[in-house]
Amino acid sequence: MGKDKKLTTRSDDYNQWYLDVIQAARLADHSPVKGCMVIRPNGYALWEKIQRALDDMFKETGHVNAYFPLLIPESFLKKEAEHVEGFAPECAVVTHGGGQKLEEPLVIRPTSETIIWAMYRKWIESHRDLPILINQWANVVRWEMRTRLFLRTTEFLWQEGHTAHATSEESEEETLRMLEVYRRFAEDFMAMPVIPGIKTEREKFAGAVRTYSIEGMMQDGRALQAGTSHNLGQNFAKAFDVTFQDEQGQRQFVWATSWGVSTRLIGAIIMTHSDDKGLILPPRLAATKATIIPIMGKKADPEVVLGEARKLAEESGLGREIDIDDRANVSPGWKYNDWEQRGVPLRIELGPRDIENKQAVIVRRDTGEKQFVPRDKLPAVLKETLEQMQKDMFARALAHREENTYPVEDEAEFRAKLEDPGGFLMAHHCGERECEERIQAETKATIRCIPLDAKQENGTCPFCGKASDKRVIFAKAY
Amino acid sequence: MGKDKKLTTRSDDYNQWYLDVIQAARLADHSPVKGCMVIRPNGYALWEKIQRALDDMFKETGHVNAYFPLLIPESFLKKEAEHVEGFAPECAVVTHGGGQKLEEPLVIRPTSETIIWAMYRKWIESHRDLPILINQWANVVRWEMRTRLFLRTTEFLWQEGHTAHATSEESEEETLRMLEVYRRFAEDFMAMPVIPGIKTEREKFAGAVRTYSIEGMMQDGRALQAGTSHNLGQNFAKAFDVTFQDEQGQRQFVWATSWGVSTRLIGAIIMTHSDDKGLILPPRLAATKATIIPIMGKKADPEVVLGEARKLAEESGLGREIDIDDRANVSPGWKYNDWEQRGVPLRIELGPRDIENKQAVIVRRDTGEKQFVPRDKLPAVLKETLEQMQKDMFARALAHREENTYPVEDEAEFRAKLEDPGGFLMAHHCGERECEERIQAETKATIRCIPLDAKQENGTCPFCGKASDKRVIFAKAY
Numbered sequence: 001m002g003k004d005k006k007l008t009t010r011s012d013d014y015n016q017w018y019l020d021v022i023q024a025a026r027l028a029d030h031s032p033v034k035g036c037m038v039i040r041p042n043g044y045a046l047w048e049k050i051q052r053a054l055d056d057m058f059k060e061t062g063h064v065n066a067y068f069p070l071l072i073p074e075s076f077l078k079k080e081a082e083h084v085e086g087f088a089p090e091c092a093v094v095t096h097g098g099g100q101k102l103e104e105p106l107v108i109r110p111t112s113e114t115i116i117w118a119m120y121r122k123w124i125e126s127h128r129d130l131p132i133l134i135n136q137w138a139n140v141v142r143w144e145m146r147t148r149l150f151l152r153t154t155e156f157l158w159q160e161g162h163t164a165h166a167t168s169e170e171s172e173e174e175t176l177r178m179l180e181v182y183r184r185f186a187e188d189f190m191a192m193p194v195i196p197g198i199k200t201e202r203e204k205f206a207g208a209v210r211t212y213s214i215e216g217m218m219q220d221g222r223a224l225q226a227g228t229s230h231n232l233g234q235n236f237a238k239a240f241d242v243t244f245q246d247e248q249g250q251r252q253f254v255w256a257t258s259w260g261v262s263t264r265l266i267g268a269i270i271m272t273h274s275d276d277k278g279l280i281l282p283p284r285l286a287a288t289k290a291t292i293i294p295i296m297g298k299k300a301d302p303e304v305v306l307g308e309a310r311k312l313a314e315e316s317g318l319g320r321e322i323d324i325d326d327r328a329n330v331s332p333g334w335k336y337n338d339w340e341q342r343g344v345p346l347r348i349e350l351g352p353r354d355i356e357n358k359q360a361v362i363v364r365r366d367t368g369e370k371q372f373v374p375r376d377k378l379p380a381v382l383k384e385t386l387e388q389m390q391k392d393m394f395a396r397a398l399a400h401r402e403e404n405t406y407p408v409e410d411e412a413e414f415r416a417k418l419e420d421p422g423g424f425l426m427a428h429h430c431g432e433r434e435c436e437e438r439i440q441a442e443t444k445a446t447i448r449c450i451p452l453d454a455k456q457e458n459g460t461c462p463f464c465g466k467a468s469d470k471r472v473i474f475a476k477a478y
Numbered sequence: 479m480g481k482d483k484k485l486t487t488r489s490d491d492y493n494q495w496y497l498d499v500i501q502a503a504r505l506a507d508h509s510p511v512k513g514c515m516v517i518r519p520n521g522y523a524l525w526e527k528i529q530r531a532l533d534d535m536f537k538e539t540g541h542v543n544a545y546f547p548l549l550i551p552e553s554f555l556k557k558e559a560e561h562v563e564g565f566a567p568e569c570a571v572v573t574h575g576g577g578q579k580l581e582e583p584l585v586i587r588p589t590s591e592t593i594i595w596a597m598y599r600k601w602i603e604s605h606r607d608l609p610i611l612i613n614q615w616a617n618v619v620r621w622e623m624r625t626r627l628f629l630r631t632t633e634f635l636w637q638e639g640h641t642a643h644a645t646s647e648e649s650e651e652e653t654l655r656m657l658e659v660y661r662r663f664a665e666d667f668m669a670m671p672v673i674p675g676i677k678t679e680r681e682k683f684a685g686a687v688r689t690y691s692i693e694g695m696m697q698d699g700r701a702l703q704a705g706t707s708h709n710l711g712q713n714f715a716k717a718f719d720v721t722f723q724d725e726q727g728q729r730q731f732v733w734a735t736s737w738g739v740s741t742r743l744i745g746a747i748i749m750t751h752s753d754d755k756g757l758i759l760p761p762r763l764a765a766t767k768a769t770i771i772p773i774m775g776k777k778a779d780p781e782v783v784l785g786e787a788r789k790l791a792e793e794s795g796l797g798r799e800i801d802i803d804d805r806a807n808v809s810p811g812w813k814y815n816d817w818e819q820r821g822v823p824l825r826i827e828l829g830p831r832d833i834e835n836k837q838a839v840i841v842r843r844d845t846g847e848k849q850f851v852p853r854d855k856l857p858a859v860l861k862e863t864l865e866q867m868q869k870d871m872f873a874r875a876l877a878h879r880e881e882n883t884y885p886v887e888d889e890a891e892f893r894a895k896l897e898d899p900g901g902f903l904m905a906h907h908c909g910e911r912e913c914e915e916r917i918q919a920e921t922k923a924t925i926r927c928i929p930l931d932a933k934q935e936n937g938t939c940p941f942c943g944k945a946s947d948k949r950v951i952f953a954k955a956y
Contacts, residue, residue: 032554033584036547041612044544066522068584069514070617070633071570078509092549094586095572097632098621099567106511108572108586118510128807134519139617143576154575155548155820219783327604399704 004171005340009276014220019149021270023398024341025279029264035154036148039263042342043150044289046266051137051284053189054159057181063133063161069114071106075174076114079239079253083113083278086206087290090142092154108141113207113232113258116162117240118230124164124254126245131174132164150267151224151478164254168233171255172210175231177210178259181421182227190265191282191393192216192272193228193401194475195424202433205258209233209392215473217401218271221422223448223475226268229259234413238399267478272397273366278342280366280400282393283386290362290382291339295351296330302328308355312348317379340365345389366396407471411462420446424475428468430461439463439474448473480630480688484591485819487754492698497627499748503757503817506627506744511631513625520820521628523765524744525635526645529615529687531667531763532637532739535659538664541611542638548617549584554592557717561591564684565778568620570632586619591685591710591736594640595718602642602732609652628745629702629956636740649733649919650688653709656737657690660705668743669760669871670694670750671879672704673902673951680911683736684864687711695879696749699900699954704746708738717917745956750875752846757821758844760871761864767799768816768840768860772925773810773829780806786833790826819841823867824860844874863901880905885949891941892952896923902953906946908939917941917952926951 007020024108027043053063066095071094078084091107109115116134123129141155161178165171174275179196186194194214204211208230216224237243237253246252273280283289283388294309296302306326313322325335332349341346349361360378362371366389372383402424408414417425429436440446454470461468485498499619500506505521524833533543549572556562569585587618588594594612601607619633639656639922655675664672672692686708694702705812724730749759761767772787786806786916791800798887801822803813806815807927810827827839838856840849844867851859882901886892895903907914907925918924 029597031593033547033549033551033593036549038547038597039545039751041542041544045542064519064523065526066519067517067525069509069511069516070619071511071514072510089577091575092572092584094570096571096583097569098623105574106570106838114511115511118518119507122507141548145576157545274556333496368480435560 007276010219017269017276021274021279022149025343030149035144037149037153043266044104046281046285047263049287050287055187057185058135058161061181063135064184065137066134067136067138068112068119069111070109072115074105074107074120076255077107079114080207080235084209087111092141092143099374110142112136112138112160113162113236117236118240120164121240121242124242126246127166127247130164130169130244130254131165132435133161134163134371135161146349151264156262158260158266160258160260163257164427167254168255172231172259175210175212175229175257175259177256179229182214182229182261186214186216186226189282189284189393190224190269190272191390192268193394193398195449197451197473199449200436200447202436203447205230207232207235209235213449214297216268216272218478219400219403219425220403223424223477224268224271224344225448225477227261228266230257232256233257273393274343278341280393281345283345283390286343286345287321288323288344289318289386290316290346290348291323291325291344292348292350293325293335295349297352300303300352303354305350305355306393309350312360312375312378315379316382318382341393345386366393409462414462415443418443418476422476424473425472426471428459428461429472430466430468431463432466434463435464444476444478445474448475448477484626485754485756488697488813492663492936493774495754496749499752499757500627508627513622515627515631521744523758525741526765527763528743532650532663534633535663536613536639537887539655539659541613543615545614545616546590546597546711548587550587550593552583552585555585555590558685558713561685564590570619570924571620571905583943588620589620590614590616590638591640591714595714598642598732599718599720602720602722605644605725606765608642608644608722608732609648612641613637613639613724629742634740634742636738638738640935641735644724644733646733649735650709650795652735653688653690653707653737656735657692659708660692660707660739664692664694664704665872667760667762668750669868669875670704670746671872671876673927673929675929675951677927678914678925680914681925685710685713687713691774691869691927694746695751695882695902696879699882701902702746702956703926704743704747705737705739708735710734710736751871752821756819759821759823761823764823765799766801766822767796768794768824768826769801769803769822770826770828771803771810775830778830783828783830785834787828790828790838790853794860796860802815808901823864844871887940892940893921896921896954900954902951903947905952906937907945908942908946910942910944912938913942922954923952924955926955
């Protein structure tokens, strides 16, 4: 796909469309390092917006940031049995440093529970040292066989919260609090409706007692896990011998949580909202909220139009988040296309006649809707339009999910509906790992989660016929 | 050093004092991974302040952020001859991934010129694609034998700018522009006076045409290089075959710069300002600018005092940057000590008599100076006092540097003064590498830089007697 060419359409080839959107918006690029991506400035600006909003939410809920080492001694990983089983096969291993073979190999962190709990052992002595509410913004490496920009890459950027508590109740509260922070972020900022739920034993994090996740539905009906929050119980405290003296003077093992979201969220934004013209960004996460395209009529003095564009930008109330496309070597039509591909929420057209009529033309990226707005009303209309667009994007994504979510009762229906129309299948399930594995092997569907708000309802597993008391979400997933 | 104990004094043991300050302020901790540190929440909050201020300055000068892979194919490093010679001995090498031996080893980036210029080759075609003004916030790994918290660690956090230009003039302008950004940041935010200058051929970055740096003087008279800006000429463009078509249709190699500062700046802040009681933070970089210590007299109702403290915090104008120490299990005196060790610029004492007199007591961390301030004047006085403290800290550091900077004329004087009193020796130098090496081998002094404002002055090298036309700065350095 060249820069002037149209994107592959979703109906023609959904996967190619996804890559075309990324390329046209210049969000990321493949790198010469297998499975690793380069996040280009437009993509990184989106990540900075995500970081800022989440970081504020973490701080409002009492968390502080810190930074732990990238490299972890291989032996640390082995201290928690399930953890090493889950992560060892994915590790990148450093065997040499400073020209010497290392005595003990170091792994590049695939996640940081082990190195962090080795430190918590030093820091936690008494109940007065608890809770510890630490978050880390970092890169991690997981050796992936099949990679896809943003969704699954060997190295990715993320945040990982790691908290330590005096009681089981507090750690469960924290786990659910952060799940709710993720839900709010996904829905309020990304305009992506998500279903918070609990993972099955088979799908939970390696080393967790319980894993919760938020699950979104992409435009092709597939599920995308957008964030996870784990109650780690006392597993890591026991593996690293982390105890505290409680108020009664007794030594107790510490309770833990961890929770994370990653640059995968950018993939989720793309797949939830974009269209065949390219990226559509939810206004709250757009670093550039509007672009002014000055239109030079044949008789117009370019300097006058540009001067008015600058004045409009200053009066817009958007501060640094408005741009003027003053490139002289391309046409307005070419610019429209370029900014549409980049997903900027609003385009503002300003030509000689608009200047004469003291107006400007606002065009919404998501609907293409045009408004002629008197200049003195512009700041208010821009603000309203951005807010309305944010709401509409959420509403459309929610409607799409609802249309593509339905109950299924038996195996034949399950298999048929999974292929057409796809989406979220609300089905009973027996809760047994072997049955779950068989379903995935035969259909590629997995249990995304057991929704937190799942109602009690007696039924039978469509595959094995055993009893079940609630429905779970089955879907094919990214 | 325990938490209630006094710190080692600077005169007793400067190096132990430095470590004690870090431990008492809970800025960082040694990790179980050789040479790698953990940046604790208080230290990371300082890094976040540094990041935010620098990032704003980068964006004001037209730069955008992006992210490139952590792992670099070993062969890339070898494409620039000086670069590989400089960095290969310091590399951590990944030889295994996903349970398999890799076909080509990957190094963890010690710096990112090579991977970035491999990408610029894909992105740069025409003069219209230039300049590229990209910065990256990232972790890097350099295998260090002797490490010291913040100043020299195997892994550290930094930013690295990498720009691409159409002409040699533009790349030199950019190199100097970013050096000036660093100088402004060091002086205006860190309150640390620095000398901008050019490095000798021997001290320049591996792969650069010219390296500039800013050099600060620590309280023990040693120099600390706080930031570097490199004009890379066409070295990396040639190594990675990056050309552009100029306006005349000719293909030309691209011109490059790179520039960086790191978590080392935190070490510089500690060593420039702190005293025998602990850390002293320059107000502009303090995440907490003031702490209220409520003082419960024998007759006072704790709830009334705490209520007033909360009111004071709200009225202070400091938003989230003011703290109330409401711990019930420790005395005010213990709290004074604790906050002094943490370096918070202002302490506000508030007791029953202060409440009665509608006043509060402000105590400056750097001077210990006490002011009784009427409550209605408090927001204005806090603001003024913080600004004054920022200025005074700079002025004290500057006076210290000036007192410890002096001309030396011959070898005997050089050797004597270097040991006592130490500091910056302004001496002539012949400019020859062998002479420079001999001086370092024999005295441990290195040429920190040739100051940008060095005056033309005829003289002779104190060691070899050859002619010289300006003085350079010699010092022992961190």
